[in-house]
Amino acid sequence: MKDITTLHKAQHILVSQLRRLRKLAAGYKQAYIIQGALLKLSELASGVKDMREFYPAIHRLLNQQLKADNFYVVLCGQDQQFSLEYFADEKDQHVLLDAPSDAFASGLTGYVARTKQGLLCDQEGYRRLVESGDITAQGTACQSWLGVPLCRGEKVIGVMAIQSYDPDCRYNQHDLALISNIAIHTVTAIDRVKSRELLEQTVRERTQQLRNTNQSLEKEIRERTNAEQLQSALYKISEMTARSTDMMNFYHEVHQILSELMKADNCYIALLNETGDRLHFPFYLDQYTPTPKERALQSGLTEYVIRSGEAKLISQHQLLELIKTGVVDRVQSSLGHSAMSTSWLGAPLLVGQQVLGVIALQCYDNTYSYSEQELNLLRFVSQHIAVAISRKLSTEQQKQQHEELEKRIFERTRELRQTNLFLRLQVEERKKAEEKLFHEANHDALTGLANRQMFLMQLRQRFSYRNREATPRFALLFIDLDRFKLINDTLGHHIGDLFLIEVSQRLQQTVREHDLVARLGGDEFVILLGQIQSDLDAEEVAERLIESLRQPMVLEGQQVCSGASLGIACYQPEYQNADELLRDADAAMYQAKSFGRNRFVIFNDSMRQQMLQELGQEQALQQAVDQQQFAPAFRPLLQGDSELLGYQVLLNWLQGDEAQKAELSRQATQAGLMPDIELELVRQICQKNASAELFSIRLSSGHLNNTLLFDKLCNVLRHSVLPLHQLCLGFNEADLLRLTTTQLANLHQLKRLGIRLVLDQFAAEVAALGLLVQYPFDFVVLDTAFSRSLQRSDQRRQLLQVLLSLAQTHKYRLIAAVAETEESRAYLAELGCCYFADRSPVSEAQSGFFQQLA
Template sequence: MQGTTELNKRLRQAEIKLRRLTLLATRYKQAYTIQGALLQLSELASTISDMREFYPAIHKMVAELLHAENFYVVFYDGISEQYSPQYFSDEKDQKIIAQVPSSAFSSGLTGYVARTGQPLLCDSEQFEQLVQDGHIQAQGSPCAHWLGIPLCREQQIIGVMAIQSYNAKQLYTAADLALFSSFGGHTITALDRVKSRELLEDTVRQRTAELRTINKSLQKEIKERTSAEQLQAALYRISELTASSSDMSSFYQAVHQVLSELMPADNCYIALLDSNKSKLTFPFYLDQYSPPARERPLNRGFTEYVIRCGDARLINADTAEQLVASGEIRRGMADPAKPARHSTSWLGAPLLIEQRVIGVIALQSYAQSYSYSESELNILRFVSQHIAVAVQRKLATEQQKRHQEDLERKVFESTRELRQTNLFLRLQVEERKKAEQKLFYEANHDALTGLANRQMFLQQLKQQFALSKRQPQLKMALLFIDLDRFKLINDTLGHHIGDAFLIEVSKRLQTSVREHDLVARLGGDEFVVLLTSLLNEADAEEVAERIIEMVRQPFLLQSQQVHSGASIGIAYFRHDHGKEEALLRDADAAMYQAKSMGRNRFVIFNETMREQMLQALSIEQVMLQALEQQQFIPVYEPILCGQGRNLMGYEVHAQWQHPQLGTQYDFTAQATQVGILPQIEQLMLHQACLKLAVSARDTGLLTVRLSVQHLLQSDLYEMLKKRIGALENPHRLCLAFAERDLIQAGTPINLNMQQLKQLGVRLALHNFAADVAPLGLLLQQQFDFVKLDAGFCRQLLRNEQKRQLLQMLQSLALNYKFRLLADGVDSADLLNLLLAEGCCFMQGKYVSELLNATDLACAPSVVLQQLA
């Protein structure tokens, strides 16, 4: 029994000794590993001088000691409390680290280690506990295990070094933490050594570069002084030649000799403009490969390029290719019939007299190994001034000689001129009569069609009106003709086709009436026919039918077939017409009645139309009174961002609250006719600006329709800019202009549209695809929104061509950075179709009901931020 006890005692002592030896071996192995890592770290600090190589090497060394696929180093500034990542390698968050602000590290585990100054070994449970206690906030992708140590320099924390694992099977231990802490303490020493070496090498490189720059500057200064002395001597010689030379040929030779001493001048020429500035002459021309140049007209050569620029130019091979590509020059101007050798370097300077170019002096080189420099260009610029002085003196001498010859010739011819005076006087009288006849014709006839113009027509109408007053038996009728579709022809086919169309119409009108009837053009597409000496009033109706039939026939204009029609108003002379203008007014009213009834017809003026005219006058008074009493109020129609079922904003409509007539919605035509539509639009714009100033975030984007008069009339335009300038948030205001108005206004409004865009407001094209859907209009202006016409949108469900056009517009919207907005969305099917085609902004009856029945997902301001 005693022997067993002794044996057990010895076994326990042996087991304790074995554990002690195992622990010592483990510690020795760890010390050996650390010692090896420190040796590698010391060697790394001695060999690397670039911090961009240091951190990857540190990562590699840590990965040899521990599982460190995810490793990063972040520096910390205790004064500013700012974190700056120095190195970051992570299998999950690598792509998003550039977007993470430095402040994000302060609220995570990195900031926690920097604040506590203690190493941290953290698993997922500890992480959740730290988050619940409020010590940290969750940042980045969640990891299974995290190991971080503070980096200290002289007891001050300067950063954090950390590794993390996303694999729950690869966890760190306290031994790993001790190993990582020991390694991190020596990392700062190595980091300082690398930075010191990097700073020293940068200083050496910078100092070397500075010395090299100073040396270059000294060499350049020496060269410039030498060149300046040579240039000064050359200019003195040229000045002497300018003052002493009487022969221009010898002067040119001497100047060339001086230039040859300053720069290579084997190929040199002087070109002068003739008095008409249409040809070039070459009084001096020296070239290795070409004979003396001959006189030639101006073209697109190097010489002409310098003349156009009015300044000296250096053209090397690359510059020549760029000028040829841009169309500024064409090679081979000396003799286009023969292929010429192209120069590799060319210098040219203009000869200027009182800032007026009279010629060019040029040098050129054909050697690939030599190119002229800017200093040589400056020399040539100075030389050209002295050559210009000499040429001016020669031109003055030649001009004086020509004046003397002209004086002698005038004295010789004075006698002959006296004999011809009477003949000239008679010819002048005849020419004056012809001129007066021509002036009278031009003053009374249309320049395009040759028909009588408004002035001549009113004179003839006045005479016939007075004659009919005196002779009641003479019947007279007036036909007022307006051509159908002329505006469309003019805009789509061009003004030249429109002019040809008017000329052909005038010919057909003249063949439709009698010889003594008067056909006149009042302007644009408005014509009148004055029928006199009618036997009965039915004759005027026959003429109108004949005109309608002839205008209905197709027109073949420059290989293009054009169709049109005519709307005609007929007014018969009545004794109750006080003035001739009343007859013209009645015919005009009847014409508008014909157009409203379907066009391509005639209407005879009657008393009912007169009553309608009087009623129109009363409507004008009512609308003016409504504007004065501010009976027009704004109504806000919501606009939906259908992709997220969010409210983007509202479109502002005008509503007329009349005390007797009630609420009126569609009064644009009457307001346009009265001329107060811009004032109503200004009132709606004022209300929209007030709403933006009071509750901008709740209203979102406000769209206000404006007529094109706000861009064409200076007073309305200035008022519009003043309202926009007073807004704090002009980007929440959108101004919409109709497609038809912009087409009719043309290019004069482009500058004003650009200025509005610069003020910060958004621009929209309203009622697009209502007529011709001109795609060119989308490319000319920078629209933010293109609002599709309601009628066009309603046809999308049943018209394949309309859907194809929508797809094409969506492609254009992506390329030209505008957004489509669909109007007239009255059903869920149309809304879903638009969303499927990529058009997510819309308004209409169904949209309004949807927004009223649904809580919005976000405020309009959020949608606007997405638009921006």
């Protein structure tokens, strides 16, 4: 009996352990599902550029984890108005499309938004919520409804929900946990995709602004050049009229000189015959019409100038008025073209009081109009032309007609020859066109290797054939050339091109004929190794490639040495598509590049974990920035005998130890978030209503070289509560030396707003005195190492005397680094320098904020 009791207890224990193990296994399975969903969501946020593609991708992701055919996302604005971003519903598709904003607010969606909690609701729960008045019945009743809030911090920005009309499909707490985890990361993903859309729009707008600025500068340069050429042209015209030459050369030389001074693409000279009733055109250039034949006088602009005997500048508007009043007629060209000039300039050819003809210029470009200055110039030119024509016309006319006839015969013959040659070549060119187009579309123009398009097509085709093989084995090698940028920048692009061609030849010589070598762009190459026996084959090929590429190359007498970093990704059944294999090979290449040159790395699971860890660190940093987990810290700025002049404002992370704070600052700088954090510090200080102390904030150079950041900074300053003369903005000397003159001009604009400027870390490397002279700095902060060595370096004391002398002339004050001892304080006070107190920065609460130091 005792044995039976013992047996029952043992069985009971085994059943309990089995139940616990099953529960743990279910938990691990649920965690694995959630982790996989979050990984795919992160990939979506990195790859999708348009919100119209993002929401359907989330829908597909949910459908892979649970039955979510009926799915919608609603966002909530600041005015508590709901907007439907995406929906898919088998019952209420059209109802959702036409639903007003308040319909979501009074339903289950609004209930989740108000409670800020996920909701798992069946028909019974739905009935109770309706009866209690928490919601209003809407739409087709579902069997099971699951919704979670989308929260940014404590604020609800929307709701994501799924529902089922199938009685056999009911959601549970595991589904609620899964979609809740996805919703948390969906908010971050939405922000990333929308930020990418905003960045692309900003880039397009700034590109257009730069294009407009460039056009304005080109116009100014063109005007100055024309003014300089004017005097020289007038002298050439006077000299040319006195020189003996034939009339045709004379006309062309006149046209050439006019072309240097103004727009003269369309120019002609019209002369009257002896009886004065017909016109002929010895010189005629026009982009729309050929040289007109001799004709009788008409009511055109040429005849208008002849009748008036004065030079005329006629715009398109004036021309329309002349046509309307009947002064001139709009005459269609002989080719049927009726284009009207936008600006017309004509002057009579006068000898005494007799009009010989007209010289005229016209323009069909709406962006260009002739000026009064050009009218005066043409009036002067016409006088010289008239004298020359009157002197030589009788002797040159016969010769000119003969030359014109020969010229026309020659031009017609040349046109016929060109037409015949074109017809013969056209047939051959068409035969080659298709082959050439196909080759150019699928091969790199420089190396002749397959390009990205061809490579991806072959790789995806290889993936599509993998199910036909029992054990598919192939590998992808991603190659990045070492020192290519240095070779290209120092030896020139021509040598760089020859280098890439030599590399492509060595790659093809190293691999087998059926292996695919391609150039993705720049110095990146890939090799698809097919039909390998094991992963060791890929390693052997990588070693041969590295050894081949490290051998010196002689290119046009220049010896070039390089190398390569290789990433290898071998095919595994876990890969779903070709893009994943290419992604892992690329990651392995960057890992090899970080280890040094001439090596290869094989992608493994640890590298994938490292990539996920780095992604997590970036998300943590973004969260710290979004939640503003930083505040200003203050270091006193003293002068003389500990007299308080103001404070230096420093960045203080509110969480983590010193090492973690330093890491956050480094990550923020690498991620490009530091300018936004600095702008937030400026905004916080500008909202203080402080006493008469100064507050100095060091900014990165991005606020000067990025127009968008500079505009944001100016906007914050214009809305400052703190008087701007109490605010000092500092910039590092080394950063300023890397900026252009246009970017440095922004310092003057900041000065005009009323703030004070600080030149920080001066004399750290070069001590650029030009910055002190050219730009209106109020304070100059010496480099820490420079300040510490003043008492023991005669050379640096001499430089300090120069700086003090310049300070009197250019009205700035010197600030030394932190004064560490009483002796250094006394020394700096004697020199007339300010200094920072030798103590750690404190927060506003710790210091009593803006109180006088003891």
